[in-house]
Amino acid sequence: MDRETIDPLEIIEQAESLWPHNTHAVEDPAVSEAVQYALSKPTDAPNNVALLRRAGKHSSRVRRLFDVVFGKAMLWSDFDFFEAPCDRCLGDIQPQHSLWVPAGATVVEVHMCADCRVQVDALLTDLVWD
Ligand SMILES: [Zn+2]
Numbered sequence: 001m002d003r004e005t006i007d008p009l010e011i012i013e014q015a016e017s018l019w020p021h022n023t024h025a026v027e028d029p030a031v032s033e034a035v036q037y038a039l040s041k042p043t044d045a046p047n048n049v050a051l052l053r054r055a056g057k058h059s060s061r062v063r064r065l066f067d068v069v070f071g072k073a074m075l076w077s078d079f080d081f082f083e084a085p086c087d088r089c090l091g092d093i094q095p096q097h098s099l100w101v102p103a104g105a106t107v108v109e110v111h112m113c114a115d116c117r118v119q120v121d122a123l124l125t126d127l128v129w130d
Contacts, residue, residue: 011105015050021128025101055087055110086113098130
């Protein structure tokens with residue numbers, strides 16, 4: 001049990017310094033929706049640490065952002081990565097692209113099909129894809 005009091009703003013700053021990219025990705029309405037959906041899913045992850053969460057229908061998977069960025073945690077399995085549907089268009093298509101989108105203390109990983117990537121890249125510049 002963690003009884004330490006941690007300033008929530010500090011956690012947000014921590015997340016921002018670990019993943020400063022793609023803050024504008026939520027300007028795409030469908031990406032924004034996928035992010036909000038991911039954040040609305042229940043999780044038993046700690047709320048006093050910056051997190052990486054998967055978007056996506058089936059998944060409520062969560063990792064500590066620090067561990068993922070510094071390679072101390074396994075990311076998702078190939079099965080999870082290529083799991084249809086696409087998080088953005090919800091089409092029954094294997095996603096091939098991954099976009100990390102900051103949302104406060106959490107970064108949401110959105111998996112997208114090739115068509116969605118083309119559409120998002122046409123709308124927004126300077127996105128960092130994985
Ligand atoms: Zn798509």
